Amino acid sequence: MPERAHDRLSRLLGLVPYLTRRPGTDLADVAAHFDVAAEQIVDDLELLFVTGRPGHMPDDLIEAEWEGGRVYVGNADEVSVPVRLSPHEVGGLLLALDYLESAHEADPTTIRSVREKLQRASGENSGGMLDISPPRLPEELAETVRGALHGGTALDIRYYVPARDELTERTIRPLRLRLGRVWYLDAHCLTSGGDRSFAVDRIRAATPAPAPAAGSVADRHVDAPSAPAVAEVPDACASGAPQSAAAGRTGVCLTLRPESAWLADEIDAVAAGGTRHDDEHGAGTVSLELPRVGRAWAVRLLSAHGGGMLAADPQEVVRRAADVTHEALALYARRTPED
Known part of the structure; x- marks a missing residue:
């Protein structure tokens, strides 16, 4: 598949600082560092050779040499330092950390350390314009659901349906947790026999099913707040x-x-x-x-x-x-x- 221009530009912007700090690096090592073939690095160097400041006079262009298998670049002061993250990129990364924290997907100490490093590296422009706080996923529910996901087991849940003002009991097989406007649990509902999305804030309880559920499970409904399940009508x-x-x-x-x-x-x-x-x-x-x-x-x-x-x-x-x-x-x- 042809390489995307965005990917090649990112490599070129990283290639010049890398070679400026390591003059004479072996061509094969450069290729290995950027995880591309040596021929691709040569192609990149040929492009750099005709790249430079406006004017495009010989002394405006980046110098690139790779004869003998050793790579050198020069006259590239403007792009000789690593590219820094933009405020929007930093903001996006900070938001991703908030997501990991709200989903209990990583160690809180690690998240806090990464957040502090990002904020220090970006200075004052750390994406503060983003005033977003993802809803937190209840930790106990997250552990129960992930346990079922890893074990391939079913869960018994009590789920409130506001349209019917009813608390229902269902047996489900979790598929994934998903963050939208709120947290959702996508699952195959063995009670109704189809895939469903359950708003996490409407799940009143979730426990591992006592035995693996197979086929269809009888739908059990209870009246809010805590009436027992009812029998069928003849x-x-x-x-x-x-x-x-x-x-x-x-x-x-x-x-x-x-x-x-x-x-x-x-x-x-x-x-x-x-x-x-x-x-x-x-x-x-x-x-x-x-x-x-x-x-x-x-x-x-x-x-x-x-x-x-x-x-x-x-x-x-x-x-x-x-x-x-x-x-x-x-x-x-x-x-x-x-x-």
């Missing part, structure tokens, strides 16, 4: 039959009116272990079977959007949502002054 719910509250089962089946069908796009029925059916009860309606959602979550949903439901089961959840709505209306009436 197939009777799918057929529209009432669900037995006495049996201690949870979950919900909904039929949305056309004007509320948009809710189905906000609720991931598959992730909840359920299904979605369109137009079963008329054009524009949507039926959702959500066997693994929490009861409290279902009550909140019906309380907020009950008017958009054509039908809902189990009736215990419907009655509780109605009670919550009536209690809220009564409270609102007591606190609203009469005209």
Whole structure:
């Protein structure tokens, strides 16, 4: 592949200071130092031979000699010192150190030493214009995730989903930690059967899975803040039959009116272990079977959007949502002054 101009320019800018300080260096040693072939160094010297100050008179050009296998340069005072980092380059390196520190990727003492050396070498212009502080990755979580990455094992996590106001339990196989606007954990979610990105600040807990997970793992959901995982709803719910509250089962089946069908796009029925059916009860309606959602979550949903439901089961959840709505209306009436 042809060499990039940027790479060659960088080598040329380093070649002159190197040879100025080491006149008569063997051509093979120069090539080895810059990790290129000797023919490439000769080509570079031929370019330097016609390079110099404006005017391009003989005494303006860099002198280069390599006869006999020994290399000499002269008349190159302007480029005879190593190139220094620009303020922006220093700022970028300092930001990279902040990233390593926030990710716990290196020893803090080493990072502090490198940062001090960069700041001393750059003087006052150390990229101070960069006012960026990467979010810190929780150290305990970082160790747990990296342990799973190195061992190829799975993790059980508790992950908060704000769109559903729900705390979910998932089994995942971590792929990498990634810094964007916040830290993300890219992983293969064995619970939902696909690759997912989890915002680290929404992970409430992460522990090694007790046994290697294979295939698909049943999705387990809990209601915030700490309710236990719930059981599945029997197939009777799918057929529209009432669900037995006495049996201690949870979950919900909904039929949305056309004007509320948009809710189905906000609720991931598959992730909840359920299904979605369109137009079963008329054009524009949507039926959702959500066997693994929490009861409290279902009550909140019906309380907020009950008017958009054509039908809902189990009736215990419907009655509780109605009670919550009536209690809220009564409270609102007591606190609203009469005209």
